[in-house]
Amino acid sequence: MKKISAEDVRKVAELARLDLPDQDISTYACQLEKIITYVAQLEKIETVDVIPTTRALEVLNVTRDDNVKSTSVREELLELAPHREGDFFRVPQILAD
């Protein structure tokens, strides 16, 4: 059994930028413990010298000519922003007081 504490989940939630209430943290801790315990069955499998598969089918060095192309969606993209100011995305202050 892998132990996952509320503290573990709080740390992971912080890494994942999720501001979760305490109640959710404890629910997720129980669920993650079950799930991580289940996936830990992989530990028992012998994988010495087995090359990891990173993609289903190997595609190597896909390149294209480095040509500059213009697109006309700049305005539409900016319009998708929750808060826009001119040509900028507006956000709350970045540094704490």
Place this chain on the structure above:
Amino acid sequence: MFIAELRQQLKGGEISARELIEHYLGRIESVENTLHAYLEVTAERALAEADLIDQMRAEGKPLPPLAGVPIAVKDNLCTQGIRTSCSSKMLEKFVPPYESTVTKRLWEAGAVLLGKTNLDEFAMGSSTETSAFGATSNPWDPSRVPGGSSGGSAAAVAAGECIAALGSDTGGSIRQPASFCGVVGVKPTYGRVSRWGLVAFASSLDQVGPFATNVADAAEILKVISGHDPLDSTSINASVPDYCSSLSNSVQGLRIGLIKECFEQKGLSSEVKTSVMTAANLLQSLGAELLEVSCPRFNDGIATYYVIAPSEASANLARYDGVKYGYRSEGANNLAEMTSRSRAEGFGSEVQRRILIGTYALSAGYGEAYYKKAQQVRTLIRRDFEKAFDSVDILLTPTSPTTAFSAGKHANDPLSMYLADLLTIPANLAGLPALSLPCGFDGSGLPIGVQLISNVLEESRLLNVAHQYEQAAEVMANRPKANLVP
């Protein structure tokens, strides 16, 4: 009606494109209150498109291959100017400024968009219950789920709310709902179909594919959406065969492998097992040879998947930060707080759970133990398939261990829901093409699906065998009565 018949009728003037679209809009109107397969119906646009096609017909112009074919699209495929929500509050107001490659190809082939279909939030789920905009019901029994994550597309096809639909399949999200709803669903070879414009979940596993009521229609749609796309560097640069022309080939001498481990699962319902074995026996009576094969690492597919898919998802979903697009929480004091609150409020619990699993698996000290280990086991699963294809041409398994389950059954136990994907996940891990098609019904009148898996880029064989089975078995001709299935 088959797409091929429809084409003849449009050409011969027996039906107009407008009449056809009006028929489907009427059908949507009458069943949507019960099913909720669609998130949005694009009626005006569909009728305008139909009128253009009718104008072409009147002028005697040649019609493109899918002219007038009404199609529903899973709401995780970007459609220019039409909201693409992924069934998430995060993207509730997202209207893409561009079109996904697959849908672009469909419209160029004359197909008509009827609307966007419901899914599990960000395609994470097996029941379409995690949608932020309400669940979809199964047309065979509205108290049951349609499967997921492409449950809206599967239900819409089954209920006659469109001729065909697109879905996406990361761990079975096309095949399992196809099985639960009694329709055909195809997951192509990884890279056969462009992922450009598909909202990313797990990039090394995601693949787009069609739903249809029959194999021939699925082949027509697949032919149109397949092929290399410079905008997706993982798309395969190989020519696309005419999937329709090989459907009538004989299965004489075909070697079909029954994967032992799939038939020995303890959660496998006896009705499903019997029905799938009957399907295998029918193919044998058509001249195919049945062989038992072993894929010992299959039983580790779920554990492998639930490390790899959430890991990739946690990285892919990092882009939703409340700055550039998507949901933003108001009133935060600084940028970090705004992002963390936006993600806590904008994502539902299944998405948060998977982000947490993925972040945990990739975090310092665990990367080797989980992510690398899972990638190594992924290699072993691929090798199992390679070995199997040394002795057989195609593999046959049940699609899902059970028929459609009741809504809410797995609500409090996410792991029990994950375990239901065990038969579909291996094909995603190995990148192989696979499909599900109906092979019978259980005692409650719910459809059962059989899964066929073939070697890389052998979609032609997959569709050929499925078509031969479909013609001989006539499963749908002998279906039980269901009020919402025409």
